Amino acid sequence: MGPNVERRPPVMADVARLAGVSHQTVSRVLNDHPNVRAETRTRVMRAIDQLGYRRNLVARALVTKHSRTLGVVSFDTTLYGPASTVYGIEQAARDAGYFVSIVSLRTIDRAGVNDAIGYLAEQGVDGIVVVAPQRSAARALDDLPAGMPAVAVEGWHQGEVSVVSVDQVEGARLATSHLLDLGHETVWHVSGPADWLEAEGRIEGWRAVLTAAGRPIPGTLTGDWSPRSGYRAGKELAAMAGDVTAVFVANDQMALGLLRAFTEEGVKVPEQISIVGFDDIPESEFFSPPLTTIRQDFGAVGRRSIDVLLRQIESGEALPHERLVVPPQFVFRGSTAAR
Amino acid sequence: MGPNVERRPPVMADVARLAGVSHQTVSRVLNDHPNVRAETRTRVMRAIDQLGYRRNLVARALVTKHSRTLGVVSFDTTLYGPASTVYGIEQAARDAGYFVSIVSLRTIDRAGVNDAIGYLAEQGVDGIVVVAPQRSAARALDDLPAGMPAVAVEGWHQGEVSVVSVDQVEGARLATSHLLDLGHETVWHVSGPADWLEAEGRIEGWRAVLTAAGRPIPGTLTGDWSPRSGYRAGKELAAMAGDVTAVFVANDQMALGLLRAFTEEGVKVPEQISIVGFDDIPESEFFSPPLTTIRQDFGAVGRRSIDVLLRQIESGEALPHERLVVPPQFVFRGSTAAR
């Protein structure tokens, strides 16, 4: 044990000393500055891995004003949709050389989202992605710190920020039209919870198709995205089995609940009632019967949102906010049949 | 437009000037230092929100050597298990005042995990959680940067770091014993992919119970956790319907695949074959039939891992590494019945 018992990690100056150059030259090597002699470069490199040196990005961020870190605020990343979106975001960010700092909210409201954004701002993120599926949460984007690049995912469409989302209305249209094309007189709808933008969009698309076709519009049943709520809705629907022949359910998990309820009540799918879901979770294909549904490309949403955000960050300017829409895709499987 | 067109965000010195104190006093207010007069404190606070000042945690981290950020490296956070674990981690960390920086690997191997750890170390995280469900990945923990606090989740049990995991062997025991208690002669097993520690643990527990009971041990079918692979296994099993009366499937998604295959082949569950899954994903309760399974408390795993990690960080010392085990829970539903 010499005098340096304190094994503090090596810093740039240590590398410089060992390589016999100035610390600035080390910095130049690390940042691929062109004006460094090849011989000097290798000498520095040798010193670097001899000492096991790693540069301190915190110090770097302090002077460059760029942390190369992006903030993500999301809600319940346990759900398939948010989880997939965040995954897409993280992948795209890392491919572009950015880190991702995540805050996932337990309950989502304006204050919570605001706090989260505040924390991330203090932490020095270069930009923020807000996965804001609820109206109340999306509004928090109105009071972003000045000059903070940001993008909303599945969010509100008329704020000061760009928005990337799947076209929910179109998805609902596809689902509803499919059912009508099959000869069903009308289509019932089990919706997501109020205040969720996705739920609203799906109701809108469903209603629009029925209206355009001049069909009666049944009252909607409201769920909370969970299989259990779908199960409850299924029981209700089964009770009116004669009247109901087609149901568009706002997500696959609730559709599973319906399927279960119908099985219990002896209602045959698709013989008596046809069902269309939404999301295309990996399980849907193996439901009994396999679920006809609308696929959302969450990965694409994540990637696109990072594209938009990075363009904003790297231009250094407040670009005009755009609205990017990812098309949904109809997936035909066994839960729907002609009347 | 005055001379200060450049609207750079306010810094501590700006607050100090406005409040008529030194920047150090501002710092003291921000850090709740006791020796500040109440009147001074309020004056500073007023200046702070008059300017909309937010402190720069990057600068703070540079001098304190603590970023209050934790790194998490995980694999495919789209899957229910990892997603839930990461969610638990994030919640626990934030409750303790820490941020979470995530790296999710596309493919998991030693080099990838090592790189991820390296990035996080450069970024100045105070500690790292590695969700390392595969043997190869778990080994990357052997070459952590010196002095970096770390904890492995669902990982290898004999490294230099603490490990938190659900007791997979015990879970498999519960599943297998249940089936034997029901009067089945033996139990087949559809396992997870090789190299996955969870898959190994479940095989071990299953085999141990059969061995102890002196029952024949059928060859295992191997899946990849996906419903599709379960479906394939189900087709095989259905072909030998007479011989097979009970199957323990290594996760719920594959169990869903089996269910589907059995439905197609006209094999009745649980009348002809009983099935037990693993995980208790939210959907399981609504499968047809509802799935008997083993619940893993991923949230608890996440929370415990943060406990261990923070204890390490805050003690500032290399504590003896421990092995924390979260008990699994048996959940009886409709997919199993007496022979």
Next chain:
DNA sequence: CCGAGCTCTGTTAGCGCTAACGTCACGGGA
């Protein structure tokens, strides 16, 4: 043959904070 213009490297001055120490006023015990 000389200065303009390169390439390569070193020196200096911060980035925005906190730690450590210095200073000053006050107050109470001998």
Next chain:
DNA sequence: TCCCGTGACGTTAGCGCTAACAGAGCTCGG
């Protein structure tokens, strides 16, 4: 009265990096 402890600040010196400039040695054209 003096002394010293203590509360409430201010001042200074970095943390580990990069940007900006400085300077030394070289090439090359007129």
